[in-house]
Amino acid sequence: GAVVSQHPSWVICKSGTSVKIECRSLDFQATTMFWYRQFPKQSLMLMATSNEGSKATYEQGVEKDKFLINHASLTLSTLTVTSAHPEDSSFYICSARLTGGRETQYFGPGTRLLVL
């Protein structure tokens, strides 16, 4: 139980294009999902908290116009990297918290983005 998937698992795109990453909770409903970014050999940094049906809450320093988050249903959140540049290349990981659950986040397998 509590499986989270991400799609795609990896993507290569040209600079200036936009990339959408999907995060799905497969066997549970998630009112809240989280988006993290991880640079090589570093820890996870929270980018934003996504709540179903409302605007995402972004962490300080994260550009909300560049990283668009949509959480339209209880099982799906999307992160769109707009006008991607090489410095946006990273490993993006989402997590989901059970609706009614208060503490445990379940993580997706991650999406590796390479911007050329």
Added chain:
Amino acid sequence: AQSVTQLDSQVPVFEEAPVELRCNYSSSVSVYLFWYVQYPNQGLQLLLKYLSGSTLVKGINGFEAEFNKSQTSFHLRKPSVHISDTAEYFCAVSDGGAQKLVFGQGTRLTINP
């Protein structure tokens, strides 16, 4: 604000030896504590968590951790490691309110035969 410090960036051990990965946290409120494991190019898998109650927490794959409030620590231990335990281990804390996780820098556990 909360913070987590993992004192060792890398820990090499021999197979079947015991291991301890150290984690210290700082917080002004009651916390929930977690250990996650990350295998190469994968997401994070929950090993164990402390929410309340017994300070000794047992998790998957033979791991356990002990919450020590006075020392603000939550060290992870395993009595006998296996090659398959080679991975990156992250300690994390949340405040129980906003539920946001703050991660430590990670400890790379390498098991040598």
